[in-house]
Amino acid sequence: MRISQLLKSSKIKGIIMPLPMLQKKIPAHPLSSVKAIIAVAAGKGGVGKSSVTVNLALALKAMGYQVGVMDTDIYGPSVRRMLPEDRFPSQKGTLITPALCAGIKMISMAYFRKENEAAVVRAPIANGVVSQFINNVDWGSLDFLLIDFPPGTGDVQLTLSQQANLTGALMVTTPQEVALMDVRKAMHMFDQVKVPLIGVIENMSYYLHPGIAEPIHIFGKGGGERLAREMGIPFLGQIPIDPEICQSGDRGQSLFARDANHQRPATRAFMHLADQVVAHIKVLKEETNNCLSNFELKWKEMESHA
Ligand SMILES: Nc1ncnc2c1ncn2[C@@H]1O[C@H](COP(=O)(O)OP(=O)(O)OP(=O)(O)O)[C@@H](O)[C@H]1O
Ligand SMILES: [Mg+2]
Secondary structure, eight states, X not given: OOHHHHHHHTEETTEEOOOHHHHOOOOOOTTTTEEEEEEEEOSSTTSSHHHHHHHHHHHHHHTTOOEEEEEOOSSSOOHHHHSOOSBOOEEXXXXXXXXXXXXXXXXXXXXXXXXXXXXXXXXXXXXXXHHHHXXXXXXXXXXXXXXXXXXXXXXXXXXXXXXXXXXXEEEEEOSSHHHHHHHHHHHHHHHHTTOOEEEEEEEEEEEOOTTOOSOBOTTOSSHHHHHHHHHTOXXXXXXXXXXXXHHHXXXXXXXXXXTTTOOSHHHHHHHXXXXXXXXXXXXXXXXXXXXXXXXXXXXXXXXXXX
């Protein structure tokens, strides 16, 4: 029966009765209570996207924010190893409740595969998994959801950029030119799909050798800052090379748990980065709101001329 016929049949004394079918409330999207959805991307592999995602999430958590992490590296998920769960994910109807790791909500392909089992899936399936992460995970209310992007600018990255309602993207790079080349390509992708770039993070910027005062710039100096200037976006900070980042990741012990008083330069660098991210997201949101109110103003003017 067509909707018009249904409406007709439910007419009593000239009043259209509300039909249960039409009354049914459309459920809110699982991401609707997430205040900021942030891509952590590079285009380049191995520059530290996952390490930055995990430690930035921990730094934001330490500042008192509610944080979630979506690991979208379907073929090489590493976030679960870096931050093991205190509570496993579970399923309620069509929705998945994310895992809980040191107070951070987390979803990853790693929860759906054994650790050494490869996800042998073609791109459409990988895309489908990522779509389910976007549409079927019950994130609840969060201040920040960080999305750890896989390397490259392929199908999955495009799906995420177009479907995840991203607030903006954080670009991670290392200082050398070969890394910058790929990061530029990823920036171009975000530009094409109209995702704002929040800023550049330079990882593995320098090494502080015990007993040597000057930082050692193993991978070159200033590449991240140069890239930010070239693209006209903020430079958010440098993360030093610290074996503790690598070891804490491998052992699944958080850098923040091992350095609770933030003594290490790397821990302090992540706290500084979190401050910068909070500040720049605020500016970005204000700019978006201003755009909306400007648009509304114009519309009212046009209406009054009519
Ligand atoms: N600042 C750092 N100091 C020391 N080790 C680091 C640092 N950043 C990352 N690493 C180490 O470098 C390796 C690669 O980092 P990570 O897995 O975070 O990179 P990625 O960009 O996510 O890689 P992929 O493209 O494979 O997903 C890891 O072993 C990690 O522990
Ligand atoms: Mg990674």
